[in-house]
Amino acid sequence: MFDKILLVHGSGGQLSHELVEHLFLKYFDNPILARMDDAAVIGETRFFGKNLVSGKLAFTTDSYVVSPIFFPGGDIGKLAVCGTVNDLAMSGATPLYLSTGFILEEGLELADLERVVASMAATAQAAGVQIVTGDTKVVDHGKADKLFINTAGIGMVPVGVEPGSDQAQPGDVVILSGTVGDHGMTIMSQREGLRFDSPLVSDCAPLSGLVATMLDALSSLSTPLSSPKAIHCLRDPTRGGLATALNEVAGKSRVGIEIEEHAVPVRDAVRAACELLGLDPLYVANEGKLVAFVAPAAADAVLATMRTHEYGREATIIGQVMAEHAGRVVLRTAMGARRILDMLVGEQLPRIC
């Protein structure tokens, strides 16, 4: 630990985890928080939606501080809705309600705020959630950076759906919903003023529909191995990228994960930008991608279903779970060599979300 907060503490990497463990978990000590999944799933409550479907309550929050606030493919408002909707969706929940808290810097253009708010409203509608409560604070010029947005979300996890970061099992197939690195490299190229032949566009998107499609497909199959329970774990690889998400799952599920490097899709422009800036696309943030750990008997059905959905068209199998080298992620290179894909200690990209 350091004695001051550094930018790396917000990176999603090793130092972020240490801060959470040594500080937040130490004081906010309860079994629900201790699971440290993308959303808290509160098993001791039962929650009925308006259609009188029963399930468990899922609850999550994220603050958004991305700079710049507008970027190709999205803006801080779209991101604030997608990020929280996606955290709910990764817990298997149907997202229902969002709260939103704005921290505005004195001098922010009202037109910019209106554009962000309109974008949040459109994204919420697309994701099927309602923004039902909110708050606005204003701080003096120079005490924030244009605007920060917090969203918290409530969803319902239907009975029989139980994905979790600690649920991956040896033999599971690892499916990625599309290309990696698009969001992070879009933000970086905006900040650095980089231009490429093909434009970089953030993948920012609400994934609740994709997850619902995957769960529905398994519900409708007749084999016992193909129930929604065959989806053992869902993660959206945001801060810290795919490599960090995989490391978290390997650690919590106490399994090994082997990934084929050449199987992970990366757009040419993203690869070019990464090479220019000396970054590894596997560690770059995504905002509209998920990785699913699926029982082998259900993997083909899940993959085929994902490819029918707008946000899963490029879904592909990237690896598998094994009992060996538990807690580790191993990358098999095109040459057949194996190397450990560690969690990063330091910061790749500040203020990416």
Next chain:
Amino acid sequence: MFDKILLVHGSGGQLSHELVEHLFLKYFDNPILARMDDAAVIGETRFFGKNLVSGKLAFTTDSYVVSPIFFPGGDIGKLAVCGTVNDLAMSGATPLYLSTGFILEEGLELADLERVVASMAATAQAAGVQIVTGDTKVVDHGKADKLFINTAGIGMVPVGVEPGSDQAQPGDVVILSGTVGDHGMTIMSQREGLRFDSPLVSDCAPLSGLVATMLDALSSLSTPLSSPKAIHCLRDPTRGGLATALNEVAGKSRVGIEIEEHAVPVRDAVRAACELLGLDPLYVANEGKLVAFVAPAAADAVLATMRTHEYGREATIIGQVMAEHAGRVVLRTAMGARRILDMLVGEQLPRIC
């Protein structure tokens, strides 16, 4: 409307309301948000707590940007728990779960963060809520001010409890739980370096226990007029103070409210600080007070019960609701004169919570 965000937009006064109405309500258009109460009460869901008690779901959020972050009587962490717990309690809900989102400025002392986190944990325990999910972001030095905290909260409103800002009725007795202005003047005196004979201490406190005591007392009485439904409206007068809270209730309930100026308790040190700075204590923020609108038949029982509780010892009747001058708050001075107590247009105190 202006074309840039000004500090007054965060004041809780007239311009805050216009921003909410012309921007947030315009885009986030749904009947739950449109009620604009301290918490969203979601009537179309049913929610079972761990004791299998059924009720409606309450959901709320606030961001906290108070400066300084430590002050007599509390700190930004205690405030972040109390503020959200109190918003839930004012909807009649039993607060259950909180989320917390931290935005940290690079360079923040870890010791300060730990002190804040420990304070949040202690306050959550005192209020009977669990912090079950969270998020941390770090922004560059100079792009925030030490730390900002967002909390969102979930609670359950028991069946038969239905207070709302639009529920005050002519004849209702207006009960205030204690002195006004303590929190706001404590923050201001810290910022201005003022000293008084008796120290100023923030009233920051979780009010869920006080509200539970009030509701329980009415449940146990035998007369039909004394059910929990006799509490028509509960408000915690935070930003904008008592005057703003009363104006909101008068407007939404379409009633007049008459307050006896001499009946509103104000500590000597608060009065002295207000006089020095040219402020009216009726417009100064409180963080551990509530105002209740109660059917006359139940008022004595509610008042007596409040006085048995640690946070209601100085509870007192300050006025009544009437059909006349609907939408207005009228102050009767010690001399017997009447004056309209308007909502403020401008900012009294920035970054008070």
